[in-house]
Amino acid sequence: MxxxxxxxxxxxxxxxxxxxxxxxxxxxxxxxxxxxxxxxxxxxxxxxxxxxxxxxxxxxxxxxxxxxxxxxxxxxxxxxxxxxxxxxxxxxxxxxxxxxxxxxxxxxxxxxxxxxxxxxxxxxxxxxxxxxxxxxxxxxxxxxxxxxxxxxxxxxxxxxxxxxxxxxxxxxxxxxxxxxxATVQRRTDALLAAQATLVEQEKMVALGTLVAGVAHEVNTPIGVAVTAASTMVSYADDLIRCVGGERVSRSELLATAQRLREGAQLIERNLARAADLIGNFKQLAVDQGSTHVSEVSLREHALSVVSAHGPELRKVGLAVEVDIAPDLRTRLDAGRWSQVLSNLLMNAAKHGYPNGGPGRVTLAARLALDGGARWLLLEFADDGVGLTPEVRERVFEPFFTTKRGQGGSGLGMHIVYTIVHQMGGQVAVAAPAPDSAGCRIKLRLPVRD
Missing domain, CATH: 3.30.450.40 (GAF domain)
Structure with missing residues (x-):
């Protein structure tokens, strides 16, 4: 027992x-x-x-x-x-x-x-x-x-x-x-969905602002071209009258032809300018809607983004210096990269110069080796008012903005942070240059072979 x-x-x-x-x-x-x-x-x-x-x-x-x-x-x-x-x-x-x-x-x-x-x-x-x-x-x-x-x-x-x-x-x-x-998860999912909706709305607002700026900018060369065309019609009428008259001098014909030539050149230059603006905007819109990885000339790509945002930058009085070697090419998601550059530029324009320009923005890029891997190192800097310690700590937080009630959504820099991390990189606020009190953002992206 x-x-x-x-x-x-x-x-x-x-x-x-x-x-x-x-x-x-x-x-x-x-x-x-x-x-x-x-x-x-x-x-x-x-x-x-x-x-x-x-x-x-x-x-x-x-x-x-x-x-x-x-x-x-x-x-x-x-x-x-x-x-x-x-x-x-x-x-x-x-x-x-x-x-x-x-x-x-x-x-x-x-x-x-x-x-x-x-x-x-x-x-x-x-x-x-x-x-x-x-x-x-x-x-x-x-x-x-x-x-x-x-x-x-x-x-x-x-x-x-x-x-x-x-x-x-x-x-x-x-x-x-x-x-x-389960309750926390449902509410978290709802908040994430709401945040995603707001991010998309922010993108649409930014795109709407860009469209308005490009439309305003395109109106100028097209208006000049229309005026030149009307003037050329008048010159053509004068030429017809001269030819149909009993007497016409060589000097009158040459003068009228010269005026027509100058008008045509004026139309050509302004239509080319309008086509360039529309082309840059179209490329930017296509890029931001794409998730395709391709080889990109960083300098040309950056210049096209800057050109597309030209109206908004000139309104503030900002000049952009692109310090990227012409032969620097790498494979990346051009669409997401366009969104990053666009948001950085617009953040500087909206927040860096509350009293207006003039101001200068610098975008520099280079390749570097770290731990046997190749990285694309980028630096975005402006000479504006800079960031307070509190703003520096929270600049990438969603919905954090210093323009609350003035049209600021607080999602611009959060979108930058999200996209860079989705691309496998890092982004951080760096101390300003010794001779500047502005804002300096450093980004690091992996180079894809």
Whole structure:
């Protein structure tokens, strides 16, 4: 006879129950969640001297309710968790009757429960784990391959009653944590979706500003061309009258032809200027809508972006110096890179010169080796008012702006930060140059072969 059986034969069953209760309470005191249940099933099996102890959660299955085990002790070690239907099982009675006990012959009582056959079960006792609202969350059951005597039933009933309540509290805590996490996740997803919408709106606002500026800029050369064309019509009428008259001098013909030539040249220059503006804008719009990686001449690309933003920059009085070697070419996502440059330029124009220009912006780039990898190092600097320590710390935060209520969304530099990191790079605010109080941004992008 085992030591446990000798204990069960002792007269003082209450002392035995109290000793087992203290032992299990001490071992599970600091455990939470599934860890608590794993320790509990092991120690209950040892205290009750039974082969199996199962802690499981009630779940919905195709044929009704079922159990998903959270911890199973099987004699000498933990067994893998499993799922099984409650139909025709003693566990179903536990969920419906609050307690189920079969001292022997459990397989005969539930002939359709094949799990009992696999376990070679002879006796069973189970208690439901009920939450504070009266809902059955799970079960805690002890199963043995031997009959279960009355004294062991009383001890099992005492221990299972106490620890089923503790197990229910753990399951209820897990449910509340999952509900809280789900709520947080839903709200996080909603905030991210709202942020993405605002980012897209910011891009559209920037594009609208760019379109308005380009339209205004294009109007000037086209207006000059239209005026020149009207004047040329007048010159052509004069020429027709001269030719149709009785007398026409060579000097008059040459003068009229010269005026027509000058008018045509004026039209050509201004239409070329308009075509250049439209071409730069078109390329910028195409680039910003693209995610295609291609080889790019950094200098030409930067100049086209600067040219497209020319109207807005001239309005503030900003001159842009592009300090990039003509032969510097690399593979990158031209669309995203256009967005980065556009946002940096517009940030300088909006925030760097609150009292207006003139001002100077410098964009420099070079290639460098670091850790065996090639990197594109870029520096964007202006000679404006610079950044306060607080702004420097928060400049890349979404929705942070110093122009709140003045049209600032606080997303321009956040978009820069997001795009650069999506491209595998880094961006940071650097200390201004010794002879400048302006803003200096350093970017580092990996070079793709």
């Amino acid at each position: 085992s030591e446990h059986n000798r204990l069960f034969d002792a007269a003082d069953g209450r002392a035995l129950a109290e000793a087992a209760l203290r032992s299990i309470t001490d071992s599970t005191a600091r455990a939470r969640g599934d860890d608590f249940l794993r320790i509990l099933v092991r120690d209950l099996a040892r205290a009750l001297d039974v082969r199996y102890v199962i802690a499981g959660r009630v779940i919905a299955m195709e044929d009704g309710e079922g159990i998903r085990t959270l911890a199973v002790w099987g004699g000498a070690d933990y067994l893998p968790n499993m799922e099984y239907s409650l139909r025709h099982t003693p566990c179903q009675d536990v969920t419906e009757q609050c307690m189920c006990f079969h001292g022997s012959g459990i397989q005969a009582d539930y002939p359709q429960d094949t799990l009992l056959v696999d376990m070679q079960a002879e006796s069973y006792i189970g208690m439901p784990m009920i939450d504070t609202e009266g809902q059955t969350l799970g079960i805690l059951s002890a199963i043995d391959t031997r009959p279960m005597a009355e004294d062991k039933r009383l001890l099992a009933l005492s221990l299972l009653s106490i620890f089923a309540a503790r197990g229910a509290a753990e399951l209820q805590h897990q449910d509340r944590e999952q509900q809280l996490e």
